[in-house]
Amino acid sequence: SAVISQKPSRDICQRGTSLTIQCQVDSQVTMMFWYRQQPGQSLTLIATANQGSEATYESGFVIDKFPISRPNLTFSTLTVSNMSPEDSSIYLCSARDGPNTEAFFGQGTRLTVV
Amino acid sequence: LAKTTQPISMDSYEGQEVNITCSHNNIATNDYITWYQQFPSQGPRFIIQGYKTKVTNEVASLFIPADRKSSTLSLPRVSLSDTAVYYCLVGALDGGSQGNLIFGKGTKLSVKP
Numbered sequence: 001s002a003v004i005s006q007k008p009s010r011d012i013c014q015r016g017t018s019l020t021i022q023c024q025v026d027s028q029v030t031m032m033f034w035y036r037q038q039p040g041q042s043l044t045l046i047a048t049a050n051q052g053s054e055a056t057y058e059s060g061f062v063i064d065k066f067p068i069s070r071p072n073l074t075f076s077t078l079t080v081s082n083m084s085p086e087d088s089s090i091y092l093c094s095a096r097d098g099p100n101t102e103a104f105f106g107q108g109t110r111l112t113v114v
Numbered sequence: 115l116a117k118t119t120q121p122i123s124m125d126s127y128e129g130q131e132v133n134i135t136c137s138h139n140n141i142a143t144n145d146y147i148t149w150y151q152q153f154p155s156q157g158p159r160f161i162i163q164g165y166k167t168k169v170t171n172e173v174a175s176l177f178i179p180a181d182r183k184s185s186t187l188s189l190p191r192v193s194l195s196d197t198a199v200y201y202c203l204v205g206a207l208d209g210g211s212q213g214n215l216i217f218g219k220g221t222k223l224s225v226k227p
Contacts, residue, residue: 004157031213042201043158043217050213092157099213100146100205105157 002027006093006106013083013113020079021109023093028073033094034066037108043092049076083113116140116204123222132189134221136202139183147178147185150201152220158201162187165207189223197225 003026013019023032031050035043047068049055055068069077080087090110096103119137126132138147146165150158162169164176164185175188189196199220206213 033214035217042219045214045216048214094157094215096213100163100207102160102163103150103158103215105159108155108157 001102002029002095002097002104004093004095004104004106006091006109008109009107010110011112013111015084015113017083018079018081019083019111020077021091021093021111023076023078023095023106025074025095025104027097029095029097030073031096031098032070032076033096033103034068034076034078035092035094037090037092039090046078046091080111083111085113087111088113116142116145118202118204118218120200120202120218120221122219123224125224125226126192127226128193129191132192132196132223132225134187134189134200134202134223135184136187137184138202138204141182141204142206144207145204146207147176147182148203148205148215149174149176149187150203150217152199152201158217161200192223192225194225194227196223198223 005024007022034046037043045058046061047055047057049068049070067079090108092108093106116138148163149161152158162174162176166178169176177186199222201220203215
């Protein structure tokens with residue numbers, strides 16, 4: 001199994017600013033993913049950040065707004081840029097070591113933009 | 115990846131067996147079925163995964179009929195702590211779509227005393 005730590009766990013940010021969320025995995029993993037979840041809603045995939053390749057973004061999400069780094073096999077960051085109140089959500093990091101293996105999730109980062 | 119459809123909500127009582135059925139009519143030969151559980155303020159947690167027939171672990175059983183167009187998650191003797199949202203997902207065995215998992219709306223299970 002893998003343990004995923006996300007920082008910060010929550011933050012309140014001013015509109016127009018940027019926040020970088022860190023995701024640390026306690027073991028090396030090939031695949032990492034970033035999701036967004038509105039309260040009471042399901043998870044929406046933002047992007048896939050696999051080692052050795054550029055992040056791949058889902059429809060409706062762009063790199064300028066959500067730049068992602070994946071410097072090594074245990075770490076990734078997601079930046080929410082030029083924030084607006086619509087970006088208020090829970091952001092979740094996920095990791096798995098193969099296409100049909102168990103996916104592990106962090107506890108999430110609760111972001112409020114004011 | 116195949117789209118999944120499951121009931122929005124279900125109610126049960128402690129000690130009962132709960133069966134949550136998921137429809138995935140367009141599942142491909144190379145796809146598997148996996149279920150996740152999510153408690154409030156936590157990330158989803160893996161429950162069980164299967165390709166065909168029946169899979170059982172210490173937490174649940176997963177029944178998949180021969181045509182694989184649906185699957186049923188069975189939770190034996192639920193307790194209050196099983197109150198959560200349960201997600202049915204379809205994944206590609208060979209890592210298609212870069213191994214990502216697409217979540218549907220999920221089933222909110224409420225267990226009452």
